[in-house]
Amino acid sequence: MPMPGDGELHVDDDGRIRLAGRLDLSTVAGLADRGTELFVQRQEAIVDLADVSRTDSAALALLLEWQRAAGRSGCRLRFENVPETLRSIADVCGIEAVIELPAS
Amino acid sequence: MDRLIINGGAPLNGEVRISGAKNAALPILAATLLADDPVTVCNVPHLHDITTTMELLGRMGVSLTVDEKLNIEVDASTISEFYAPYELVKTMRASILVLGPLLARFGRADVSLPGGCAIGTRPVNLHLQGLTAMGAEISVDNGYIRARAGRLRGAELVMDIITVTGTENLMMAATLAEGRTVIENAAREPEVIDLARCLNQMGARISGAGTDVITIDGVESLSGTRYAVLPDRIETGTYLVAAAMTGGKVRVKDTQPDLLHSVTHKLGEAGARITHGDDWIELDMDGERPRSINVSTAPYPAFPTDMQAQFTALNSVADGVGTITETVFENRFMHVLEMQRMGASIHLEGNSAIIKGIPRLTGAPVMATDLRASASLVLAGLVADGETTVDRIYHIDRGYECIEEKLAQLGAQIRRVPG
Numbered sequence: 001m002p003m004p005g006d007g008e009l010h011v012d013d014d015g016r017i018r019l020a021g022r023l024d025l026s027t028v029a030g031l032a033d034r035g036t037e038l039f040v041q042r043q044e045a046i047v048d049l050a051d052v053s054r055t056d057s058a059a060l061a062l063l064l065e066w067q068r069a070a071g072r073s074g075c076r077l078r079f080e081n082v083p084e085t086l087r088s089i090a091d092v093c094g095i096e097a098v099i100e101l102p103a104s
Numbered sequence: 105m106d107r108l109i110i111n112g113g114a115p116l117n118g119e120v121r122i123s124g125a126k127n128a129a130l131p132i133l134a135a136t137l138l139a140d141d142p143v144t145v146c147n148v149p150h151l152h153d154i155t156t157t158m159e160l161l162g163r164m165g166v167s168l169t170v171d172e173k174l175n176i177e178v179d180a181s182t183i184s185e186f187y188a189p190y191e192l193v194k195t196m197r198a199s200i201l202v203l204g205p206l207l208a209r210f211g212r213a214d215v216s217l218p219g220g221c222a223i224g225t226r227p228v229n230l231h232l233q234g235l236t237a238m239g240a241e242i243s244v245d246n247g248y249i250r251a252r253a254g255r256l257r258g259a260e261l262v263m264d265i266i267t268v269t270g271t272e273n274l275m276m277a278a279t280l281a282e283g284r285t286v287i288e289n290a291a292r293e294p295e296v297i298d299l300a301r302c303l304n305q306m307g308a309r310i311s312g313a314g315t316d317v318i319t320i321d322g323v324e325s326l327s328g329t330r331y332a333v334l335p336d337r338i339e340t341g342t343y344l345v346a347a348a349m350t351g352g353k354v355r356v357k358d359t360q361p362d363l364l365h366s367v368t369h370k371l372g373e374a375g376a377r378i379t380h381g382d383d384w385i386e387l388d389m390d391g392e393r394p395r396s397i398n399v400s401t402a403p404y405p406a407f408p409t410d411m412q413a414q415f416t417a418l419n420s421v422a423d424g425v426g427t428i429t430e431t432v433f434e435n436r437f438m439h440v441l442e443m444q445r446m447g448a449s450i451h452l453e454g455n456s457a458i459i460k461g462i463p464r465l466t467g468a469p470v471m472a473t474d475l476r477a478s479a480s481l482v483l484a485g486l487v488a489d490g491e492t493t494v495d496r497i498y499h500i501d502r503g504y505e506c507i508e509e510k511l512a513q514l515g516a517q518i519r520r521v522p523g
Contacts, residue, residue, distance in 0.1 A: 054172065056169055089170045091150070092154065092155060093158065094159060
């Protein structure tokens with residue numbers, strides 16, 4: 001699988017959504033609008049963050065936006081391999097109760 | 105509600121990193137409202153009041169970004185509301201700190217009055233009197249402070265009593281006022297100095313911070329900056345006392361030794377051998393039991409009221425009889441009853457606690473009542489035979505970042521039980 005660049009998104013053949021590279025204020029804006037198309041007509045989707053190299057709270061805003069978009073489409077969204085730093089940021093921002101971010 | 109369970113007896117040994125000071129971070133986060141450009145605040149402790157402050161700023165429309173090191177970038181240029189609601193202010197009295205910056209920069213602020221406080225009266229009237237003297241029109245309606253102003257004017261302000269948040273609020277407001285403001289009988293705490301440093305880095309003209317007369321020459325605007333909050337002197341002192349009580353040897357890192365001379369001096373009296381470098385302090389008890397000491401609290405640079413409860417715990421296992429006198433806050437000996445349940449011999453007389461040390465306390469279920477009282481109960485648990493359960497530790501979580509992890513790292517047998 002090719003390594004995507006900063007803030008890139010790749011959908012595997014099995015439907016797994018992979019985020020990679022730098023996921024921060026400078027890169028998430030373009031990804032936010034993809035939520036609607038990604039989750040439409042799907043009952044479940046997995047977003048894999050294993051290849052995310054750098055992040056900030058803007059990444060959380062993206063994941064929250066995707067969670068809302070998935071909910072509107074009736075799609076159950078799960079996040080996998082969430083970087084520890086992103087979990088810490090979620091804790092500081094006080095949103096760990098509204099988004100489930102399992103450890104990698 | 106989470107609880108801490110401690111099995112006492114182990115001397116603490118090792119190194120522990122000190123977090124940024126919450127009492128410096130909160131006013132500095134409020135001060136970001138004054139800047140025209142983004143301000144990045146570093147070394148921010150990972151505590152609930154910080155999250156509450158972020159929520160408060162976020163609800164006003166301020167843009168916040170948290171990076172991987174948990175530095176917080178605040179961009180107040182997107183602000184759309186000038187309002188601090190009761191539901192946030194009631195959980196964090198420091199919310200009042202947005203009053204001065206909002207009024208000075210945007211000419212309006214609606215801030216809920218804080219509610220009561222478990223450790224005594226802390227009036228906000230000095231904040232309001234000062235802002236009124238600077239030209240603000242202030243009314244209190246339905247539990248809210250409603251403040252309006254054009255550009256504030258510099259004024260001579262004399263504080264009737266020393267107040268840290270009052271000094272900070274007025275100092276922030278004065279940075280953008282027209283002309284010179286002089287605050288007399290100002291608080292001298294290091295957190296006030298830290299705020300002044302940050303404001304000066306943003307372009308303010310403040311002199312005298314750290315003395316009881318602070319002079320602020322107002323400027324037209326403040327700009328963005330990047331600022332690291334000073335280390336928490338009370339957290340530093342708490343780990344040093346923990347080491348002294350357990351007869352251990354602990355080095356606290358990333359701290360500032362000159363912030364707590366009064367505390368290290370008392371620990372020396374108690375028999376501790378203390379050495380320090382630029383950013384560390386090491387305490388070594390050589391396995392000995394501490395000696396009892398007498399302490400009287402007073403505003404900085406004297407012995408801090410926020411270390412009183414920890415020294416009560418120390419005296420409860422020290423050799424001899426010591427007296428702790430509280431002169432800053434009323435009603436601040438609530439930990440004593442709980443310590444007595446652990447076998448401590450403490451007699452309360454007015455605003456003093458007379459403590460006859462015993463070699464070991466006895467583990468017991470105890471309940472935290474305020475932040476520093478909770479810390480003192482954890483310390484007592486470290487030197488108690490058997491198991492101590494400290495309930496209602498949301499108090500301790502307000503002031504100590506990862507306390508159970510840091511104490512465990514030093515060898516304490518302590519664990520958190522989610523409730």
